[in-house]
Amino acid sequence: MSPPGPPSWDQVRAEFLLDPSYAHLSMSLVASHPGPVRAAVERHRAGLDANPALYFHHRDDLVRVVLDRAGAYLGAAPGDIALTDSTTAGLAVVLAGFRLRPGDEIVSTAHEHYAASEMLRFKAAASGARHRVIRLYREPRLVTEEEVVSALREGISDETRLLVLTWVHSGTGVKLPLGRLGELVAEVNRGRAEGREVLVCVDGVHGFGVEDFRVADLGCDFFVTGCHKWLFGPRGTGLVWGSRRGWDAVTPVSPSFDVEVFWPWYLGFSPDDVAPPGRRFSPGGFPAFEHRWALAEAFEFHTAIGRTAVAARTRQLNDRCQEGLATVPGVSVRTPVDPALSAGMVCFDVADVPPDVVVERLLEARVVAGQTPYRSSAVRFAPSVVNSPADVDRGVEALSALVPGLTDAER
Ligand SMILES: Cc1ncc(COP(=O)(O)O)c(C=O)c1O
Missing domain, CATH: 3.90.1150.10 (Aspartate Aminotransferase, domain 1)
Known part of the structure; x- marks a missing residue:
């Protein structure tokens, strides 16, 4: 058969x-x-309702499955993925947590969603960093790759440390040629001292579950997305993938409740030395567990379609x-x-x-x-x-x- x-x-x-x-x-x-996600949510809900404290003990096994499937989907190591409740929550992990020195600059674009643009306003106010907004194209219908690449080339200055881009602009439908923009940033970074490179954070929510990609194709240091749009994952789920260089440049803004982070802390070790970054950067406390764990079935559903x-x-x-x-x-x-x-x-x-x-x-x-x-x-x-x-x-x-x-x- x-x-x-x-x-x-x-x-x-x-x-x-x-x-x-x-x-x-x-x-x-x-x-x-979709059906498999509804069934998984119901299964976990029934388990939690019947015996919450007992079912809770399965949390690490369940999170592991989610991270393994997310990693397979993104072509990434599961340990480099943090789980969040939304794109917005993921942007907070990266943008609020990104370490900046006096004089450092953040560059974002006029095409960002409310979530990123407000987050950067808060970040600039809290850090004193300069935040510059550039326009990558004038007329979306007529946009060209060359126009976007040259606008970005002109938009990066010697002080730029963090570049925030959205993959697919939800106000115009324009999809950025991220691979090419990543090459441009890599070229800029070749002339920079270690620790002074431009890091790129991408809001990828409207490409995730739409485009056929691996995260390494995108040339970014952070890929932030919700899983409750095109992936048809449980409402209230999202993730952040970070490169090692990326995770090294941020400080957690909310203590993780992940088993691999809490237990080292409880036993008196620094979780930073033992837990993978994705686990450390998953914001605590308790999420809507049944939704978070049912994310595994969303990846499976999507992968079964292809x-x-x-x-x-x-x-x-x-x-x-x-x-x-x-x-x-x-x-x-x-x-x-x-x-x-x-x-x-x-x-x-x-x-x-x-x-x-x-x-x-x-x-x-x-x-x-x-x-x-x-x-x-x-x-x-x-x-x-x-x-x-x-x-x-x-x-x-x-x-x-x-x-x-x-x-x-x-x-
Ligand atoms: C580009 C973009 N980023 C972020 C968001 C917010 O997503 P979430 O609800 O997952 O926080 C949206 C909402 O549609 C969006 O269009």
Whole structure:
């Protein structure tokens, strides 16, 4: 008998309890749990409810499975991965904990999400470091790799120690060519003394569970992500991968409750000498255990489908979305078409109509779209493996139907 092959897309979709009366084109906000994740959450919850203190004793075995699968997925050592509750919590681990000297500079971009930009404001205030914000492109639809690379080259100064980038910008859909940017930073660092290099922290949440990658391809020192978006992991889960050089440059901001950290401390040793960095940088205290432990099943679910298949399917649906939107009068798309510069979301504007009005009207047609959480907000379709091509067509058709039907007052 041959081993079972990967599931069909119908089988993948059948694992979700999504309301079938809607086209769900906003899954980049927060995940619905697929069957194996729901079952694992329930299993751990039942164990904790029946005998919490006893079930708690399994925590290290359960965390080990999560870290092993996360490591296999990222192509990284499990000991270099810290577990968090979200992308935002992971950004706090790196950005709040990063050690800076007087005169050091942080560089980030005008394309960061609220979470990173506010965190850096707090960090600059607390550390006295200078924080400079650069723009990597002017017109997202027309962005080129050369434009981004040259903006970054000009943006790094001799004082820059920390560079904060977001892989896929959730306000424009632009995906940065991280490999090339990593090469540029490596070139800058070749001229630097040890300990004075530029370290790169990437908010990777909208590439994680979308792109077919290994963390080493990205040329960064920290990869920060939530697992409750495209990976369809348990809500309230996230992780940080750090290079050894990266972890050496940060100080924990919250004591880890990990077994491998607590016990050395309890026995009078320094955990810094014995525990792997990922364990030391996992912020304590107790997380929602049943969700954290069920993250193992999310990696398994994704891996069973196949990361290459997920990436190709997401691409196919997004291409279809771009093609459809190009036919709707009054719609201007912000996201580039080039797969090298875009990922799983298409952000767009409707002439003279505020995005909240578009989102509301689409909802009346049972199409769930997103509104980007930026001051210059847009409407966003984020087709993923939970969608069929027909969902994408439904989104485009609903938009075509509502554009001529909008009243002057709504415009
Ligand atoms: C680019 C980016 N970073 C961070 C976040 C926050 O993610 P989390 O809810 O995992 O903290 C979001 C939210 O959508 C985002 O778009």
